[in-house]
Amino acid sequence: MLETGQSMSERLLGWVNMPLFWVMILLATAILLFxxxxxxxxxxxLLVMLAFCLSGILTVQEVFAGFSDPNVILIALLFIVGEGLVRTGVAYQVSEWLMKAAGNSETKVLVLLMLAVTGLGSFMSSTGVVAIFIPVVLVICRQMNISPKRLMMPLSIAGLISGMMTLIATAPNLVVNAELVREVGIRFSFFSFTPIGLVVLLLGIIYVLLTRRWLGGDNEQAPDLTSKRSINNLIEEYQLRDRTKRFVVRPGSTFINKPLEALSLRSDYGLNVLAIERWKRFRPVFLTAFGSSEIREKDILIIDISNPELNLEEFCRQHNLEPADIQGHSFVEQTKSIGMAELTPVPDSDCIGKSAIDLRIRTSYGVSLVGIKRDGEILNGNLADISFRLGDLLLVVGEWRAIHQIRNNTKDFFVLSYPSDISAAVPAGSQAAHAVFSVLTMVVLMVSGVVPNVIAALIACLMLGKFRCIDAKSAYDSIHWPSLILIIGMMPFSIALQKTGGVNLIVEAMLQVVGGWGVHAILMGLFILCAVVGLFISNTATAILMAPIAISMAHQLNVSPVPFAMLVAIAASAAFMTPISSPVNTMVLGPGGYKFSDFVKIGVPFTLLVMLASVFLIPLLFPL
Known part of the structure; x- marks a missing residue:
């Protein structure tokens, strides 16, 4: 039974002396910081966790409960599974297949693109999938002479829909499932989400086919970006051959046995060491040049010369070096380990207005900046001192692993295009069949329920390691630790809201507003609340906050909590409305040339469409 308005008011007035007041203040502060x-x-x-510890609202065990949550471990393991698909080339093979199968039909491209992205995104991070397909879409747009605006938005929509396809497709699904198990002992199956996801995918394909002309006209041209240029092409395009030299470290050189940071080459001579070529076992190996890298005799230093006034002959004589021109094969021979890529700053990221030195780009990202293109022009001078602007193209050199890390794990840059030589950069390409077998084994184990999901994922990761699809270093590097910490840090809010009575108050307030309008109206109100909350915080944090509210609401209505929990999971993934609602949207903002209003124009109607479909479909699939 719902309480009267008077009793509700009395409880609201009592907040001042309740721990709930401080929980709400802390929640509002966290949202503001987000x-x-x-x-x-x-x-x-992490600050939220500290505040809960110091306030005494939660015990230390409650605050740090997320570190022992099997679902957090499962999410970390799924990052490793996704990396295995990338390292073995499975993900890239799918993108290459798309380019071949699409032909010259924009409609066919769009349909196949959305099917491929949702298919891959069902088993790996949607952010990673979209990052893989951005350069593919740019190439397709270039070949078909159409605007990227026509395909980038469908790409992001498909990436978000992929989170509605399987239990493991996105973190909010696992969060909601964990809350359902904790509260009522019921769990979703691996394919519980699939019927809803397929319906939303069908609606999405039809919707973007009808609305794509809202984003770009037929006469808009694709930018001059292509992932099919070779490293040699990039060397010529960015004029590296004129500016970059190779220096052989001869016996007796003053560089021998010294770390790069001790040589002060950048500050004293205007020289930037890009890489170190070292012979091992009768073959050259490229090493990333870090400050701690120690120079050895016979090393070949690949150096970017930003100081045109430097007397190279005198410099070489002083340090006993032998100069040689840069050659394309200097990089091409080592494309399995080192390569180039074009990056662009993410809109509104912290890197805008900062230089490579400010960002410590080599230390922070493991790559060296070798070229900047702005408004179609190659910039000269000391690149390390040039502040980045929105729309700049940055050419970097580094290990493919570091470039992939930028693609997957940074909010500052994303990879716009790879050279064609990336086909040789798949470190475990011969193990693609084993990777597919490992993932299928995981899916079968999850579907059958023979072992818990986290154990199935662990088995898959061990299989990937056994088959040499992934090594220990790349496995640890593939885990997106900030995402895990975010999930762990937001979990105390869910516990605190339940412990202090906040969940019950929110549920009662919602039921007083829409409780008399029927179950469908209540579900609709719950979806709208999730969508509004999701405008300000991540979809995972939204799921953490809303899942207990949805389950408590179902209890008060004396109905099954399963459809309410499912609705929260779907609503958390329906982050279509703004470019900041999801990293997937932010990633396509620049390459697509979109404005904030474009996402509102396309995203709001589609979110409403998904809401209506979910509100009426979920009760049919999961009876109340």
Whole structure:
């Protein structure tokens, strides 16, 4: 039975002396910090945990419960599974197949693109899938002479829909499932989400086919970006051959047995060491040049010369070096380990207005900046001192692993295009069949329920390691630790809201507003609340906050909590409305040339469409 308005008011007035008041203040502060984006989200999550510990609202065990949650471990393992698909080339093979199968039909491209992205995104990070397909879409747009606006938005929509396809497709699904198990002992199956996801995917394909002309006209041209240029092409395009030299370290050189940071080459001579070529076992090996890298005799230093006034002859004589021109094969021979890529700053990221030195780009990202293109022009001078602007193209050199890490794990840059030589950069390409077998084994184990999902994922990761699809270093590097910390740090809010009575108050307030309109109206109100909350915080944090509210609401209505929990999971993934609602949307903002209003124009109607479909379909699939 719902309480009277008077008793509700009395309880609201009692907040001042209740721990709930401080929980709500802390929640509002966290949301404000997320919106301002001045402090990293994972750092905000850690501050939240500290605040709960110091306040005494939660015990230490409750605050740190997320570190022992099997679902957090499962999410970490799924990052490794996704990396296995990338390292073995499975993900790239799918993108290459798309380019071959699409032909010259924009409609066919769009349909196949959305099917491929949702298919891959059902088993790996949607952010990673979209990052893989951005350069593919740019190439297709270039070949078909159409605007990227026509395909980039469908790409992001498909990436978000992929989270509605399987239990493991996205973190909110696992969060909601964990809350359902904890509260009522019921769990979703691996394919519980699939019927809803397929319906939403069908609606999405039809919707974007009808609305794609809202985004770009037929006469808009694709930018001059292509992933099919070779490393040699990039060397010529960015004029590296004129500016970059190779220096052989001869016996007796003053560089021998010294770390790069001790040589002060950049500050004293205007020289930037890009890589070190070292012979091992009768073959050259490229090493990333870090400050701690120690120079050995016979090393070949690949150096970018930004100081045109430097007397190279005198410099070489002083340090006993032998100069040689840069050659394309200097990089091409080592494309299995080192390569190039074009990056662009993410809109509104912290890197805008900062230089490579400010960002410590080599230390932070493991790559060296070798070229900047702005408004179609190659910039000269000391690149390390040039502040980045939105729309700049940055050419970097580094290990493919570091470039993939930028693609997967940074909010500052994303990879716009790879050279064609990336086909040789798949470190475990011969193990593609084993990777597919490992993932299928995981799916079968999850579907059958023979072992818990986290154990199935662990078995898959061990199989990937056994088959040499992935090594220990790449496995640990593939885990997106900020995402895990964010999930762990937001979990105390769910516990605190339940412990202090906040969940019951929110449920009662919602039921007083829409409780008399029927179950479908209640579900619709719940979806709208999730969508609004999701405008300000991540979809995972939205699921953590809303799942207990949805389950408690079902209890008060004396109906099954399963459809309510499912609705929260679907609503959390329906982050279509703004470019900041999801990293997937942010990634396509620049390459697609979109404005904020474009996402509102396309995203709001589609979100309403998904809401209506979910509200009427979920009760049919999961009876109340």
């Amino acid at each position: 919106i301002r984006n001045k402090i990293r989200m994972d750092v905000v999550a």
